Every structure is written in structure tokens, then in C-alpha cells.
Amino acid sequence: MGTLLRLLNEWEIQLLVLLSFMLQIFLFFTGSLRQRGAKFLSGIIWIAYLVADMVAVYTLGLLSKQAENTTQLTENHPLAFFWAPFLLLHLGGQDTITAFSLEDNSLWLRHLLNLIIQVVLALYVFWKSTAWRNVQILVPGIFMFVAGIIKYGERTMALMYGNLQNISGYNSNEEENRLTHPELEEDASYSSIISFSLDSAPIVRHLFAGFTLFQIPEGFSATTWTSYARSHHVQQAKLAKLVDVELGIMYCDVYTKAAVLRTRSGIILRCTSQVSAFLALVLFFTVGNKQRYNRVDTAITYMLFMGCFFLEVCAIFMMVIVSPWTWAWLKAKKWVRLTRMSWALFSGNTIGWPEEKMLWSNNMGQYNFLIYVGCEEKPSTPSMSERVMTRIRKMTKAVGAGEDKLFWLSKSLDTKYEEVDADITDSFLKEIEVILQSPFGGGPSRLWQHLSVNNMAREFSRDFSAVIINLHISTIIHLSEVSSVDVEIVALVGVCRKLSNYMMYLLATHPVMLQVTATSAKSVLQGFRKKFMMMMMTGSINKPVVLQNLKELISKEDSRLCLPEPCKETLEEMRDMWVRIIIYAAGRSRPETHATQLARGREFLTFIWLLLAHKNLGSSTSFPIELISPPPNFGPYSDVRSYAFDFRQN
Secondary structure: OHHHHHHHHHOHHHHHHHHHHHHHHHHHHHHHHHHHOOHHHHHHHHHHHHHHHHHHHHHHHHHHHHHOOOOHHHHHOHHHHHHHHHHHHHHOOEOOEOOOOHHHHHOHHHHHHHHHHHHHHHHHHHHHOHHHHOHHHHHHHHHHHHHHHHHHHHHHHHHHHHOOOOHHHHHHHHHHOOOOOOOOOOOOOHHHHHHHHHHHHHHHHHHHOOOOHHHOOHHHOHHHHHHHHOOOOOOHHHHHHHHHHHHHHHHHHHHOOHHHHOOHHHHHHHHHHHHHHHHHHHHHHHOOOHHHOOHHHHHHHHHHHHHHHHHHHHHHHHHHHOOHHHHHHHHHOOOHHHHHHHHHHHOOOOOOOOOOOOOOOOEEEEOOHHHHOOOOOOOOOOOHHHHHHHHHHHHHHHOOOOHHHHHHHHHHHHOEEEEOOHHHHHHHHHHHHHHHOOHHHOOOOOOOOOOOHHHHHHHHOOOHHHHHHHHHHHHHHHHHOOOOOOHHHHHHHHHHHHHHHHHHHHHHHOHHHHOOOHHHHHHHHHHHHHHHHHHHOOOOOOHHHHHHHHHHHHHHOOOOOOOOOOOHHHHHHHHHHHHHHHHHHHHHOOHHHHHHHHOOOOOHHHHHHHHHHHOOOOOOOOOOEEEEOOOHHHOOOOOOOEEEEOOOOO
């Protein structure tokens, strides 16, 4: 045991430097996966993101401690002090992930202070060691310090540009790179969509920063931005792809170094950094006698050099060459061959942005009330994960966990994800057009002939959390009575279930996106659970009993939603009802919540929010969306609001 501890003490610096290097490789290749919602990796990426800085800072501190005294490290491992600038490179982070969350960008001044402190510490380590007396280490070390300081500075600049409140700095940056492209045609090609998205990036940035369309500076042409989406002849699939690309560009600007690497100063700094690192490698390889150094230390040094260049080459390829900004710049310069090559790489399936591939997870969360109360219909052959979750839930109840812990456990274990298919997207595009043509737009009011939604004005005016749960339970009851095997009806049932479960998912896991406090959402959910469980105490847990108790629960809540016999028309109205509720939730949501979700694979609600802004609807525009219209005798229809449920008549 004593021998092992001595070995660890002797090789501690080497192990920590290698660990720091491996963490950087992991972050580089996994950082970009967050955009597509790699939820199974998000926790690991978060840990690696935090640990990477801690390891580098701790290693610098350890080196400074060793440098103050003449130790075995100073005598036998002088190359260890040459690794100080490499640790600055590691602290500079990777191009694919500069910020893990939106708060990291807001704290860019703290990172600037850390930059100054760590650079001073690294210089102190290098100066106090015997390395500065050796030309073979001194001269390459100077060049590596230049590369390390620039790399760390790039990260701070990226965090500054990613700060949503730094609108003035972002605007000046965009003016430097402004490219003018023609307006989109109704049958726009994918390349035209990319060009339009690049031009509209400042507008989207302002919206995420909390600006409304009429607050955006005139130079960015917000009016032109909305004109394409409001055209009656626009292809809806093209519009959906436009929103997808705009959100992809926004993610890159906020959470990666993309905003830095497309500026003139950023390109100059990157070239300077690479030249300095290359000169350091050449000088280290050619000057002096390396036989005097420990072979392991020499191998680690070359590994750090090679790893540095490998990551930089990959970064240049992924962040610069395969970039829409590079393609647009080459196109503006009219370099035809290079433009074609850039487009082939950018639109390729390997690491590019192909037209047929979504730039986000394309999933919507699913959470069900029956799962929360433990009365879901279990499959005949549960999977291993379902068995594990069942046992964990039983163990938690056995130890007497409180309601709060059970609710947290249920959210963590019972949340599932379903694909956002074309039927769902088309439903939203269609209903948005219907809302635009409501009485304010000169069209007729929506008549709900089967669900009798027109009688629910009072219910819709209640607490939004209770509205969601009531309608969710009503949907469960109605869908359970559908027995048709018709393909179209089965598809409608699937859409209704997805939309209903998605709103429950938002209420349970992201209530802030619904303008509902977490405490309020939790208390309402727990209140419904308590009432339902009291009913279930007198009966067995089987489907007929569960459904009967659900009906009694809804009747006690005085729900006025009419649930006639299941049919295609009823299911279509139920689908449209949930679509309009989600549209209302997206229209009133706060922009900063959507910016936060970009780093987690993006929420479907974010897609709807930006789509509404394109249509000049929602709180970010001149036409906010309310849940219900005022009573018919309230006054003339001269207001500029749109309504998810308009109970007025023309």
C-alpha cells in the first residue's frame, strides 16, 4: 500500500494532466450532441464540464506548490512545468461547448477574472521552476503560453457573445459579418432557407433576449422576416425547416464558439494560436537533447501536442469549414467551386445539416397522471427498466418517503419521450392559420360541435394548472373508450395522447415555461392525486375501476367538457383543443426559458414559440394570444389580441 501511494505521489502530476486531456477530448466529441437532445449523456457531460476546469485548476495549483520547493518533481520531472500552458489550453475549453447552461454566459466577467488569475498562476509556475533556465523548454514554453492565453481568451469572448443581454456587442459583431440575401420565395430551396436564416439570426437573437418585434432595430428588417411565414401560399414544410435552422444557429451562437470564429478578430486570434503552438512543437522537437528527460514525460508532452493539433483540426473542420456562415461568405465572394464544396460538406449526412434531418431531438416529453398515481396499465412483459423503476418506487414508499420525494421520483423515472411526427407539426400549422383568420382577421369563429368547448369559458378562466389536469384526465377517459381499429382513428388517438401527455410533462417538469410556479403546479398535482387515491382505497386497481374513479373525480371538479361517443370528429376536435392550448402556452411563455432549453435538445414548445413569432403572434409580437375571448357583450372586436378559444360570434 505504501509503495502504491509513493507511486501516486510521484506520478500525480502526469496522471492529472492526462485526465485533463481526456476530459477535453470527451467534451469536444459529446458537446455537439446536446443540440440533438442526447439526454442519456447530459448528466455525464455536465459532470465532465465541471470536473475539467477543476482538474486543470487543481493541477496548476499543485505545480505552483511543487515549484516553490526543490522537490523530486523539480529534479526528475522538469518537463512537468512545461505543461502549465497546456493546462491553459484546456481551461480554454472546446469549440463545441463553451457554456453548459445560459447562466455560464451571464457570468462571463467571472470567467474573465479567472482567466487573469490562472494566467498569472501559470506564469508563476513556469518562472519559479528551473524550466526557464533551459532554452529547450523556455522558448517553446513562451509560444505555448501565447496559444494558451488566446485559447482561454476565446472562451471568455464566446461567453460574452453568448450572453443574451449583450445585444450591443452582438449587433456590432453581426454588422461586421452582415450578408444580404434575397427574400424567400414561396417554394424556397434549402440553400435559400439557410441564407434567410443567417440574415435573420440577429432578429431571432433579439427575440430570445426579450425584445418584441417592434423593438428590434430597423436595420434588421423584422417586417420582412414575418412576411414569408404569413404568406398564404408558403409551403408549411419549408416554414418548419426554416424555424428548425434558425434555432440551430441560435444554439451555436449561445453555447459554442461559433460567434467568435466568424469574426475577423476571432480568425486572427485562432491563426495566431495555431502558429504559436506549431512553432512550440518544432522548437521542442529540434532544440536540445531530450534524452535528459524522463521518457514518460516526453511521451506525455508529445501526446499533448498531438492532441492539441488533432482537436484543432477537428474543430476547424466542424465549426468553420462545415458552417453555414462559411458557405454564405464563399457565396458572397462568388467563389463558385469552393461554394459547391462547402455546400456539399454542410448539407452532407455525416456531420453537416442535411435538409431531411432535424437539428434537435425531435421528441416531446410524455407524462401521464395515471403513472403518477401508480395506476397505469402495465404491459404484459415489462422491460428491465420498467421493473427497476417499479422496485425503486416500492422501496421509496416502503421507507415512508413524503409526497415531494415521490413526485420528484415519478418525474425522474416515469417521463418518456415520443417523436414529433408530421401529423403533429401539420396540426399546429393548420390551427395557427385558423387563429389568424379568427374574427379579428375577418374569418369565422371556431365552432366546437362535439366537445362543447364553447360552454367551458368559466373552466378555462380557472388556474391554468387545474385546466391542464382536468382536460388531461378527460382525454384519458375518452381515449380509453375508443375501440375502432381504423388507421385514421388510431392515428388521431396517438396524436391526442401525445399532446395531452406533453402538457402534463411541461406542467410536471418545466412549469416555468407555462408561466406557472413550480410550487403551484406541484400542489395542484398532489391535490388531484390525494383525491384520486382516496377514491381508490375502496376498490381494486383495474381498468374499469380506475376509469370510473376518474369520471367521478372530473365530475367533482365541475368539468363542463362534453365527452360524446368516440368518433373521428370528436377526436379531431380534441386534437385541435390541445393544439390551441399549447399554442396559448407557447405564445405567453418567456423567451429566456426557451434559450435555456436550447442546451437540452430544445423543447417542442420553443419550436412553436418561434413559429408563432414568424406569424406575428404571441407576446413577442404586436398580437399576443389569450386563452379565451371576453364575453360577447364585452365590447366591439377592435382589440389586437388573438384567442386560442374565441367564444365570440361574427
